[in-house]
Amino acid sequence: MRAKNVRLVVIVWVMGWSSCTGRFVVEKNNLRVTSPESIRGVYECALGNFGVPQYGGSMSGAVVYPKANQKGCKNFDDFEISFRSRLAGLPTFVLVDRGDCYFTLKAWNAQRAGAATILVADNRPEQLITMDAPEDETSDADYLQNITIPSALVSRSLGSAIKTAIAHGEPVHISLDWREALPHPNDRVADELWTNSNDECGSKCDAQIQFLKRFKGAAQILEKGGYTRFTPHYITWFCPEAFLASRQCKSQCINGRYCAPDPEQDFSRGYNGKDVIIQNLRQACFFRVTNESGKPWLWWDYVTDFAIRCPMKEEKYNKKCADQVIQSLGVDVKKIDKCIGDIEANTENPVLKEEQDAQVGKGPRGDVTILPTIVINNRQYRGKLQRSAVLKALCSGFRETTEPPICLTEDIETNECLQNNGGCWEDKTTNITACRDTFRGRVCQCPIVQGVKFLGDGYTHCEASGALRCGINNGGCWKQTQMGKTYSACRDDHSKGCKCPPGFKGDGLKDCQDVNECEEKTACQCRGCKCKNTWGSYECSCSGSLLYIREHDICINKDARGDLSWGVIWIIIMGLGAAALGAYTVYKYRIRTYMDSEIRAIMAQYMPLDNHPNTQLSSQLEL
Structure with a gap:
């Protein structure tokens, strides 16, 4: 019976051999040591196949190497060791040694003691491996489904360097970055x-x-x-x-x-x-x-x-x-x-x-x-x-x-735009913001609203551009209404920028002041003119029966203006008559003379004329 069981085990093992001899790739990630100076740098670590890696995010913490239970195979409470962070302190990354128990048990004990992450130092000089959950799980291994902290295996050399720094009283700070763990x-x-x-x-x-x-x-x-x-x-x-x-x-x-x-x-x-x-x-x-x-x-x-x-x-x-x-x-x-x-x-x-x-x-x-x-x-x-x-x-x-909307839900990521608008540009009047929430954090990017593209750095300035820009918050330009009149510094025929309209001066963005054309003597300067400034314009009147011509800034007599009009009409009529007379003269003396000569030439071919002798006919009669 025993031989039969052995044979069955061998067959099952051989059946799975083809998949075990293949090329297994260890999924790695970057680990950055920020202090102390002696070991500062970027190192590789192997992701554990349990717990919850913070894909798309990052985590920084202070490394602790326990004085007891250094392999993490027992409950740290039995040694009165806690890794819970102090108020406003960095999260704790606990470093334990490989060996004596499953990787998952080490992670579970570290998590129960308050660690934010567990780092396992390899105990042999080899290529990094993937830490996996045990295959022979038993009913008392329910903790496997409750492991939530990230885990990583580091090389023996890095583990020894961290232990040496801690032994010399140097704080070791590490940053784990999962933002580039997946392409x-x-x-x-x-x-x-x-x-x-x-x-x-x-x-x-x-x-x-x-x-x-x-x-x-x-x-x-x-x-x-x-x-x-x-x-x-x-x-x-x-x-x-x-x-x-x-x-x-x-x-x-x-x-x-x-x-x-x-x-x-x-x-x-x-x-x-x-x-x-x-x-x-x-x-x-x-x-x-x-x-x-x-x-x-x-x-x-x-x-x-x-x-x-x-x-x-x-x-x-x-x-x-x-x-x-x-x-x-x-x-x-x-x-x-x-x-x-x-x-x-x-x-x-x-x-x-x-x-x-x-x-x-x-x-x-x-x-x-x-x-x-x-x-x-x-x-x-x-x-x-x-x-x-x-x-x-x-x-x-x-x-x-x-990212699709499901990636931006509260249980997946934190919306950084909700706090102080993420430090990005914002137009509170129209509730338009350059802060865009993404899975990896926020980005300050000038938006596109109703087909209008905003241009700028996204942090301190965004400006509407294009033909339709004036339709959104007046393109960010100055605009004001008084006495039923509205003036705007935004012009649709300009792709960007603000310019105060005629009659105003200023930056066009926040302020445009009325120009007093009367005081500055830029209009209504004709003799006998009276100037009155209005908001955005001016009024100019002439004394007596004079009429003000705004385009030429002059005053003219209303009657003179009427005489002038009739004179122009008579001149036009006389000009047309002269043109008609000239055309008739040309016809009579030039065109008609030409036509007469042509007709006479044609008739001469068929009948003799009085002024041409009939020489040919006389010669024929003599014969």
Whole structure:
């Protein structure tokens, strides 16, 4: 019996070997030591795959290396050690040594003692690794889901340098920055979820199902809005060729090559790996079919509904139950079956073949070896599988100022524009501000309002520009109304700037003062004129029967003006008559003479004229 168990363990281990020998990439982050001077600089650290990394944010704190319990494997309360920050003090980053217990237990003990972050110093000179939660979780490990502080593994050399500085009484201050932990090239995020339909793998499966249920709403909002490009994936294993004919491989694989571990790790009862790989394939095909129909977000409804309606414990983990869920979502079951293909044929399945190819790391991503794994912009997410933590990581993948509204909610980030307008320019009259809240903080950027673009530095000055600028707060220019008259320093024919209108002087922005044309003698200076200043203009009158001509600043006699008009009319009439007479004269003496000569020439060809001798006719008669 013992030999049989050993053989089973070896087979399961070999089936998973293909994924373990791949290229695993440790997701790293920057750690900046700001003091003391002797170790100041930027160092690499490896993100832990538990807790809640502050993606898109940063955190600064003072490092403490405890005098007792330096590996953090026991409760710090037993040693009367507390890491809770003092009032107005920096958060505490506790440094512990690697070894003797799980990384997660060290983090949990540090968190309970009041630490804001835990740094684990490696105990060997090696490349940094990813700190993960233990696989052999037991019922007394409920604390794993309660770890909320970030964690990072630092090299042995950096850990020793920090310990030396603290031993010499030098305060060590560190800043952790997650703002560049994930690339954020544009306004759309590509995300993947590597998962499994198995629901009998213990607390990890339970946590995964709970995450799918809680994250579904946010994921569908992002997908429907076109903010994300989501793709689910499923890890498959190979069964070594030497064991293909074994009962174990046959019960764990389809198509003779695509396998999944037994859900209960017991080949004699319950469901087997073959059932899991078939359901994985069905979920992958469901996504493909709905993606082709333009509704990829239905995948979230299917996997959550299937987990609720078709659990293994109730023996409903089968095709019949799956088809009922598919039909309830309005998806054609026949299309799903066609995508699945023949699972008994000893041939490649195109869907699972693509899944195996995608599992191999490309570029900076590395191979997918941990389930579940979330990939954001081709980088593996590290941290707790929790709605707010994953959503925060997704939001950090957007280019700044392009984040969707869901990323700016209170439970995801703090709106820095609410306090003192973020220190940015603001027009309180129209409630227009240059402060723009983003996931990574605020930016001071002159806005675009109703098609009008504001120009400026965003901090102290923003000015409306363009043809429509005067329609918004008068372009920021001076404007005033008195006695039914309104004057403005904003001109629509100018793309920017303010200029006081004629009759006023000033900067055009805040002030335009009336110009007294009478005192400054810039108008109404003609002889006999009387000047009266008005707001924005002036009035000029002439004595007696004189009439004021504003364009020429002169006074003229009203009658003279009438005589002048009739004189002009008579001159026009006489001019027209002279023109007509001249035209007639030209016709009579020039044109008519020309026409007469032409007519006489034509007639001369057909009949003799009195002044031409008939020589030709006489000669003909003599003959």
